[in-house]
Amino acid sequence: MVSEQQFKAELQNGRMIESVDEMTDGYLDALKTILTVSGDTELMSAPAYYDQSLNAPSLNARTSCVSVIQDELGHGHIAYRLLEDLGVDREELIYGREPHEWRNTYGFDQPIENFAELVTAHGLFDRAGIVLLGDIHENTSYAPWKRALTKVSKEEQFHLRHGETWMRRLARKNDKTRRKLQEAVDWMFPIAIEWFGLPDDKKRHDDQLEYRIKGMSNDELRQAWMDSTVPLCDELGIDIPAHYDEESEEYVLEYDLPVAYDEENKEWLFDEPISWSDVIDRWRSRGPANEKYVNMIQSGKVEPAA
Ligand SMILES: [Fe+2]
Numbered sequence: 001m002v003s004e005q006q007f008k009a010e011l012q013n014g015r016m017i018e019s020v021d022e023m024t025d026g027y028l029d030a031l032k033t034i035l036t037v038s039g040d041t042e043l044m045s046a047p048a049y050y051d052q053s054l055n056a057p058s059l060n061a062r063t064s065c066v067s068v069i070q071d072e073l074g075h076g077h078i079a080y081r082l083l084e085d086l087g088v089d090r091e092e093l094i095y096g097r098e099p100h101e102w103r104n105t106y107g108f109d110q111p112i113e114n115f116a117e118l119v120t121a122h123g124l125f126d127r128a129g130i131v132l133l134g135d136i137h138e139n140t141s142y143a144p145w146k147r148a149l150t151k152v153s154k155e156e157q158f159h160l161r162h163g164e165t166w167m168r169r170l171a172r173k174n175d176k177t178r179r180k181l182q183e184a185v186d187w188m189f190p191i192a193i194e195w196f197g198l199p200d201d202k203k204r205h206d207d208q209l210e211y212r213i214k215g216m217s218n219d220e221l222r223q224a225w226m227d228s229t230v231p232l233c234d235e236l237g238i239d240i241p242a243h244y245d246e247e248s249e250e251y252v253l254e255y256d257l258p259v260a261y262d263e264e265n266k267e268w269l270f271d272e273p274i275s276w277s278d279v280i281d282r283w284r285s286r287g288p289a290n291e292k293y294v295n296m297i298q299s300g301k302v303e304p305a306a
């Protein structure tokens, strides 16, 4: 077996991995971690999207919403199937964990309480998924995941288009729908910004990058997300706390990341700075809808694909 350093160098030079016997322990651990976060995030988006899908304003919209949910269950299944090949028990993953043990992104621990919030989740959160998985699809050294993501990427594009179409409609329909959209963006935009994690200058080493399980750093991914989200919100006349800075040639936030979040009122406290370890504590304590969503999956109310 080559040294860990040599192994990482080969991966950086384009070496692809097909199975467990080609991995070091470090690679296997890093891959399991990111696949669990990805699978949990896909699966938990399904119950998060469920209630308001039934509340969509037309039969057409409802059909699209429900097919998004079906896709997300399928995406969760793909990640868990890959984990099974790494020796993880899929039944245990889905049915054997307590709600607080799930590793999905914090955004899908939040209640989605009206149709504007649902389509904003498609426009902002599914877009974050596309940015994260698009990077993996293009750059990952784990060949089975790269192949599986071809199908996932196509479906995510449909989720995003559905979200953007409805965000446009709500922005233009009347003052009330525009206000609902603005209120949704107000709490969801900073959640998505936080989702990409610690800034690069605070993150000393990143196994997922060193093993080329992913290719882009947290800040590059955050910029890529803002690169399409900020122009969309500008076009719709929706206020966001970010803009493009000509001088530095990048998107900049108009607040000091990270800040406190009042979960009950869905309100960001922009003048209450916190540390990244506070953010990680908040994520680990899970959000207000975590138990409800895990129960929906585990009780079979929203069935994962078999
Ligand atoms: Fe998905």
Ligand SMILES: [Fe+2]
Residues within 6 Å of the ligand: 072, 126, 129, 155, 156, 159
């Ligand atoms: Fe999606």
